[in-house]
Amino acid sequence: YIIWVGGDVLKVYRFFVPIVAALYFLFVVSIYELLSLVKLRQVLRNAVLVLLVAATAVPAYWLSKDHINTFHYFEVNIVRKMHFVGTMLNRYMGEDFSLAASTIGMIGYQLVGHRVIDMLGLTDKYIARNPEQVEGIVSTWKERRFNNTYLLSQAPDFILFSTGYKPSAPAERTLMLHSEFRDNYRSIGFPRANQYKVLWQRVGDVHIDSNRVLPDPKFSERLADGLYALNRKTAREAIDYFYEAWDRLGEEYLMVDYFLAGSYTKAQNIDSAFAYYDRCLEIYPNMWEAHLQLYSIYRQMGDTLQSNIHLNHLVVNEPWLFDTNYETYNPGVEFNYEE
Numbered sequence: 001y002i003i004w005v006g007g008d009v010l011k012v013y014r015f016f017v018p019i020v021a022a023l024y025f026l027f028v029v030s031i032y033e034l035l036s037l038v039k040l041r042q043v044l045r046n047a048v049l050v051l052l053v054a055a056t057a058v059p060a061y062w063l064s065k066d067h068i069n070t071f072h073y074f075e076v077n078i079v080r081k082m083h084f085v086g087t088m089l090n091r092y093m094g095e096d097f098s099l100a101a102s103t104i105g106m107i108g109y110q111l112v113g114h115r116v117i118d119m120l121g122l123t124d125k126y127i128a129r130n131p132e133q134v135e136g137i138v139s140t141w142k143e144r145r146f147n148n149t150y151l152l153s154q155a156p157d158f159i160l161f162s163t164g165y166k167p168s169a170p171a172e173r174t175l176m177l178h179s180e181f182r183d184n185y186r187s188i189g190f191p192r193a194n195q196y197k198v199l200w201q202r203v204g205d206v207h208i209d210s211n212r213v214l215p216d217p218k219f220s221e222r223l224a225d226g227l228y229a230l231n232r233k234t235a236r237e238a239i240d241y242f243y244e245a246w247d248r249l250g251e252e253y254l255m256v257d258y259f260l261a262g263s264y265t266k267a268q269n270i271d272s273a274f275a276y277y278d279r280c281l282e283i284y285p286n287m288w289e290a291h292l293q294l295y296s297i298y299r300q301m302g303d304t305l306q307s308n309i310h311l312n313h314l315v316v317n318e319p320w321l322f323d324t325n326y327e328t329y330n331p332g333v334e335f336n337y338e339e
Contacts, residue, residue: 009142011071028053079106085160085197086110088190092320097157099199102143102169107160117156119171121145132174136217139170146171152180153208159185159200165255166227167220176220179212182253186284190320219248226259235266254283258290265293273297288318 002008002015031052035045086107089097098115101107104123108116120143121127131145148171159175165187167173175181184204189196226241242263246256261276274297280290291310298307314321 006142011074012068027056078103081192081197082106083110084192085190085199088197088320088323089158091323093157098154099158099160100151100154100156101160102171103160103162115156117151117154119146119148119151119159119175120169121147126150134170134174134177134217137170137173138217138221139168139173141169144170146174148175148178148181149208149211151175152178152206152211155202155206157202158188159202161199164198165259166224168224173217173220173224176223177214177217179214180206180208180210182255186287187255187289189288191322191324214249216248219245222248223256223259226263230259230263230266233266235263238263239267252283254280254287257283258287261290261293265297270297286313286317288314288321292321 007013008015028049031049035049038045040048082103083106087110089099090110095113098117099107099111100117100119102119104116104118118124118127121129121131122143127145127147127150130147130150132147132149137144146169152175159181161172162168167176181200184202184206185200186203187198188201189198222241222245226238226245229235229238229241239260242256242260246253246260249256257276257279261273261280264270264273264276273293277290277294280287291313295307295310295314298304298310
């Protein structure tokens, strides 16, 4: 059955784990029965049995050890991130908010008492039974069910993508095509280990009747390509992707401006970066990323007056950016804040 359905999207063959013990038991019994057909003394037969079992068990362990440890590290890291985001939401966003996520996991346990919407429909009956169809979406994810019209009609206060800004799952990439998402959700970030864990916060009222769905799915794909290139520090390539995304969208979008500003910053083209950061703040004066980047740039330039203007804005409006006191319990894994 497992082979027929195509296995599992996660690594290390977890669907097979429950039957591994039974398979090994049958394997050893089979070897023992076969050896009983050979005319050998009992002691020698037992020794051969031990050698045959060891000859299969030891290589199986060593061949899979690195693979298992690698993905164990990734899974533990996801738990860390989700635990951190849940902790910060509880600390700063009050007791009455909802969240939609494409990877619930730990954060579902963190937000007991809040509405948590599964964007993939794994735990949401409506999405599971009423999936939307969008042609041309490219993704490596096996979970391809989503219904973003329904999701937006629920107006969750926060939406958590699996990879921060970058739309990865089909549910995330298609959500970027909806005008009500682009118009009414802005990024919010929590600082952790010299990085910012980003999710989307609703800042306006969602009117699903006026929602427009971009017919070109390549927009979100190029946006993701640009972010991937930017993370690899290939700024020129990222700029090309973001301009193509902009052309495919055919209208202004705050995040494209910001990603272009970041790309020009990486390319050390400060004049172009300033132009796009200023445009970001014209569109959305409270954009924390733009204030943070301008604070950093002006500080490096020695312009204390300008850097303090942006710093003061952040202190007043984004107090969580200065919260480095992240304490956590130990849910079976060691949390390392420095990692």
